[in-house]
Amino acid sequence: MRHGAGDVRRWTVIVLLVLTSVVEVAAGPGAVSSARAVPTNPDASSVSNRAIPITMTRRLSPSVGRLTPLEFVSTHLLWSWRGSTDGFRYRYLEVGEATPSMWQRVGEHPDEARLGRRGDAESTEHFSGMLAVGRVLAVQWRPLRSGAPVRRVRLDYLNTVDGPLRASAPAPQPTATSADDPRIVTRAEWGADESVKSTSGDCVRRFWPLQQMFVHHTAGSNFDADPAATMRAVYWFHTVRRGWCDIGYNFVIGWDGTIFEGRWARRYGYWETHTSESRTGDVVAGAHVASFNSGSVGISLMGMFEDVSPPPEMRRSLAELLAWEADRHDLDPLGQHTYRNPDTGTTRKLNVIAGHRDAGQTACPGRMLYRALPDIRRDTATAVGTGKSSSGLVLTPSATRAGYGDQITFAGRLTDSVSGAALPLRDIVVYQREGDAPWAEANRASTGADGSFSFAVTPAANLQVVAAWRGEGSIWGSQSELVKVRVHPVIALGAEGENVDHGGVREFPQGTTVVSLVGEVTPSHTGAPVKLGITYLDSAGTYRVVETVRRRLDISSRYRHDFVIPPHLVPGTTFRAVTKFPRDGDHAAGESSPFLFRIDPGS
Numbered sequence: 001m002r003h004g005a006g007d008v009r010r011w012t013v014i015v016l017l018v019l020t021s022v023v024e025v026a027a028g029p030g031a032v033s034s035a036r037a038v039p040t041n042p043d044a045s046s047v048s049n050r051a052i053p054i055t056m057t058r059r060l061s062p063s064v065g066r067l068t069p070l071e072f073v074s075t076h077l078l079w080s081w082r083g084s085t086d087g088f089r090y091r092y093l094e095v096g097e098a099t100p101s102m103w104q105r106v107g108e109h110p111d112e113a114r115l116g117r118r119g120d121a122e123s124t125e126h127f128s129g130m131l132a133v134g135r136v137l138a139v140q141w142r143p144l145r146s147g148a149p150v151r152r153v154r155l156d157y158l159n160t161v162d163g164p165l166r167a168s169a170p171a172p173q174p175t176a177t178s179a180d181d182p183r184i185v186t187r188a189e190w191g192a193d194e195s196v197k198s199t200s201g202d203c204v205r206r207f208w209p210l211q212q213m214f215v216h217h218t219a220g221s222n223f224d225a226d227p228a229a230t231m232r233a234v235y236w237f238h239t240v241r242r243g244w245c246d247i248g249y250n251f252v253i254g255w256d257g258t259i260f261e262g263r264w265a266r267r268y269g270y271w272e273t274h275t276s277e278s279r280t281g282d283v284v285a286g287a288h289v290a291s292f293n294s295g296s297v298g299i300s301l302m303g304m305f306e307d308v309s310p311p312p313e314m315r316r317s318l319a320e321l322l323a324w325e326a327d328r329h330d331l332d333p334l335g336q337h338t339y340r341n342p343d344t345g346t347t348r349k350l351n352v353i354a355g356h357r358d359a360g361q362t363a364c365p366g367r368m369l370y371r372a373l374p375d376i377r378r379d380t381a382t383a384v385g386t387g388k389s390s391s392g393l394v395l396t397p398s399a400t401r402a403g404y405g406d407q408i409t410f411a412g413r414l415t416d417s418v419s420g421a422a423l424p425l426r427d428i429v430v431y432q433r434e435g436d437a438p439w440a441e442a443n444r445a446s447t448g449a450d451g452s453f454s455f456a457v458t459p460a461a462n463l464q465v466v467a468a469w470r471g472e473g474s475i476w477g478s479q480s481e482l483v484k485v486r487v488h489p490v491i492a493l494g495a496e497g498e499n500v501d502h503g504g505v506r507e508f509p510q511g512t513t514v515v516s517l518v519g520e521v522t523p524s525h526t527g528a529p530v531k532l533g534i535t536y537l538d539s540a541g542t543y544r545v546v547e548t549v550r551r552r553l554d555i556s557s558r559y560r561h562d563f564v565i566p567p568h569l570v571p572g573t574t575f576r577a578v579t580k581f582p583r584d585g586d587h588a589a590g591e592s593s594p595f596l597f598r599i600d601p602g603s
Contacts, residue, residue, distance in 0.1 A: 052191035054163035055236050059156050067093075067140045074136040074157035075226075076233040078241065079106045079128040084148030087128070090141040094134040106141070109219040125152075129219030129304060130237050132230045156241060160232040166193070178477035179470045180388075181273045182321050184251070185260045190228040192247075196239045197264055203245035205265065207282035208295035210329040212339045213322060215373065216249065216288055216300035216356045217365040222308055227254030230302060238287075248287035249300040250276040251321060257313030259321055262286070262298075270439030271431045271468050271479055281328070285343075292359045294343040297325055305366030319376055322353055323383035328476065333380035353377050388476050390417040393428075395467045395480035401588065404490050404523055407458045412467050412480065414451045422451030423475070429468050435461030435586030459487045460523065461586040488590030491530075493519040493579050495597060505574060506597040515563045515597060519579050524557035530579050532561050537574040546575070565599060572601030 062068040073095060081088070085108040093100045108126040141153060187194070199205055224230050231252060238244045249262040261274045265284040268274055276297065277283050288298030299321060301310055310318070326333045335352045339359075348359060355373055356364035395412040402408055410430075414423045424447050432442035445453040445467075457463065463485040471477025496516040499506045508515060517532065531550050535543035546566060551559040559579070576594050583589040 051165040052167075052193075052232075053161055054166050055193070055232050056159040056163045057156060057236060057240070059154060061152070061154050062139060062141060064153070065140070065142050067138055068155075069138045070136065070157055072159055073162065074159055075133065075161055075229060076158040077128075077131040077133055077136065077139070078156040078158070078233075078237055079131075079141075079153065080156070080241075081126055081150045081153045082124065083126075083150040083152075085126055086144055086148060086150075087126075088141050088143050088150050088153070090139060092133060092136045092140070093138045094136055096135075100138075100140070103142075105144070127237075127241075129221075130230060130233045132221040132224045132226070132233070156237075158233050158236060160191075160229040160236075161226070178273070179472060180324065181477070182259050182317070182324055184274050185228070185258055186268075186274050187261050187264060190231045190260050192232070192235055192264075194264070196235070197246040198239075199245070199264070206285045206294065206343070207265075207278040207280075208285060208342050209281075210277075210283045210295060210297060210325065210331070211337070212292065212296035212350060213325060213331070213353050214289050214292070214296055214298050214356055214359070215318070215353065215365050215369065215376070216298055217305045217369055218252070218300050218302050219304050219364065219366070220302060222255065222303040224255045224302055227252075227256065227258055227260065227302055230254075231260050244287050246287075249298045250283065250286050250288075251297070251299045252302055253299065253314055253317050253321070254302050255311060255314060257311075257317040259317055262300075269431075269466060269479075269482065270433070271429075271466050289356055289359050291341060291344065291346050292339065292348075294341050296339070301365065301369065305369035306363065307368065309368045309372060315372070315376065315379070319379035319383055322376070322380040326352070326380060327384045327387050333377050333384060351377070353380060386474075388471075388474055389419075391415065391423060391469060391471065391475050391478040392417040393467055393469055393478045393480045395465065395483055397465075397483055397485055400484065401486045401488070402459065403488055403590070404460065404587075405458065406487075407456050408463070408485055409454060409456045410465065410467075410483070411454045412445075412452065414447050414453070414469055414478075416475065417478075422449070423447060423469075424449045424451055426451075426469055426472075428453050429470070430455060431466045431468065432457070433464040434459055437461075439464075459485060462487050462588060486588035488588040489525065489581055490522045491519060491579050491581055491590055491592035492522070493517065493577060493592040493595045495595070499597070504596060506595070508597065508599050510571065510600045510602045512599050513565050515565065515575075517561045517563055517577055517595070518558065519560075519592060520556070520558045521553055521581060522557070525553050525581075525584075526555050526557055528553050528581070528584065530559055530581050532559070532577060532579050534563060535576045536566075536569055537576070543576055570601070571599045574598045 056072060058071055087106040087108060089103045089105050091100045091103050106128045109129045139155060143149060218234060235247045238247045246263045251262050252260045263276060263284055263286045265276050266278065283297050285293045286298045287293060299318065301314055322333060331352050333353055336349060337352055338347055339350050340347045350358055355370045356362055357370060391414060393412060393414050395410055398409040414426055415421060416423060426447045428445045428447065429441055430443035431439055433439045443455050445455050447453045465483045466479055468479040469477050495506060496518055499508045529550055529552055531548060533548045534546045536546050538544050549561055551561060553559055575597050578594050579592040581590045
């Protein structure tokens with residue numbers, strides 16, 4: 001497109017106006033802070049970066065034909081309007097460019113229409129897909145030359161890469177449990193702000209056995225070079241602008257084939273692949289096909305595939321992800337079946353791997369991707385091959401409660417879940433967490449001829465352990481149940497001064513009026529509280545409370561209490577002292593062995 005000198009001058013003025021009015025948007029959607037230039041955070045949106053930028057958003061109603069500057073540099077655009085589904089055209093000016101982009105058509109994302117109060121076409125709000133753009137300073141829109149009119153055009157513009165950095169995401173998950181589990185970029189890694197989603201009330205997560213797989217497209221931009229940033233934008237669109245509980249899809253695949261975790265299912269263990277499933281293997285219901293979400297998994301390809309085919313990397317990841325789902329859940333990738341909604345009873349005959357349009361009035365997943373589905377089904381079946389057996393791994397500790405310094409032995413066994421046969425000479429990885437420390441790979445073992453293995457641990461704090469096997473060509477990997485061992489401190493209790501042992505009772509000299517009780521907690525817990533309880537044995541053989549005191553451990557993790565012998569208790573009365581330590585983040589509650597003592601009654 002050619003532009004005259006007047007156009008260039010006009011766009012140059014707009015660039016200057018925008019650059020002098022850029023503001024930083026605060027954490028809350030739509031909120032704007034005081035004006036200043038927004039800095040660029042290099043690599044802030046990359047999957048490997050642990051610090052995640054806050055998504056900046058703003059909404060405006062640009063006038064038709066008018067070049068509208070944005071208040072901050074935008075990375076994503078989302079149009080909405082009422083009226084014709086044909087949409088309109090728009091263009092934008094990017095940072096560093098003197099002239100705008102070519103005019104592009106904005107069409108309705110058919111899955112995203114929102115009915116108005118009247119429920120008719122005129123009151124329906126239409127949305128585009130989430131459009132990934134470069135670094136946009138200003139936008140302009142105009143009607144189509146032919147087509148029904150549009151009205152109430154609005155633009156949500158977002159920046160998901162340059163905002164203030166929020167709390168860092170945790171370290172990446174370890175290698176997937178199974179040798180054939182796909183590498184899934186977790187929500188923490190792509191930067192989902194978990195405070196935005198809802199999981200209560202009408203948004204309580206529901207899980208069902210998997211029976212159906214749907215393929216979608218996001219109807220956004222193709223050739224997206226930063227899919228993690230776009231995941232944050234789509235997440236905002238679904239949760240904030242649409243008001244959904246969470247992102248609608250179970251998984252999303254980027255242009256480069258990267259697989260992203262979509263809808264939140266549960267908290268996963270450090271060793272687990274993020275499957276979008278419960279611990280028993282049922283899939284969480286998403287919001288991707290109305291009336292068909294229960295018992296189905298929705299996989300969306302990032303882009304618009306009406307006139308463009310998905311690239312090989314994206315198709316390969318899709319087939320591998322579908323094969324992983326199909327084989328684990330005994331689904332036939334080439335088969336047809338009658339889907340039955342376990343929640344409502346709705347039924348429909350579908351391919352096990354279907355396009356969104358097969359179950360709804362929509363063009364999704366786009367003409368070119370839909371045409372490719374027969375080949376994708378065949379690729380999926382090839383990836384599944386003859387299928388794989390399941391394995392089972394059990395792990396049992398010698399004790400579930402131990403004192404500091406005690407050794408715990410773990411015994412395990414790996415078998416084929418179908419035949420029950422032992423799986424010898426397999427490498428087992430042990431993941432361990434002590435107290436509040438992070439999870440880490442802590443041990444390795446190899447199974448013997450009967451599939452058994454063992455290892456020993458001397459925990460210094462409360463211990464959590466899981467054993468995992470990665471699997472192999474013909475058998476899926478597995479992991480044990482989480483094993484917990486409570487570890488309590490060792491609490492010593494004694495007394496100072498001259499005393500002798502009389503059958504397990506310490507006896508102090510005649511006339512003693514004060515007994516100095518002393519103790520120590522191992523490992524060190526400087527400043528921690530302990531409770532010392534003292535009782536006496538009455539004539540009926542019952543221990544009665546004399547006093548209870550609380551002390552804090554000193555810098556050496558020791559404590560002391562001067563116990564004054566009650567004058568009403570005759571010499572020779574047996575006293576019993578016990579110190580209790582309350583549980584904390586690292587250790588279970590514990591107590592000392594009873595310390596028995598008395599004063600020599602004389603002859």
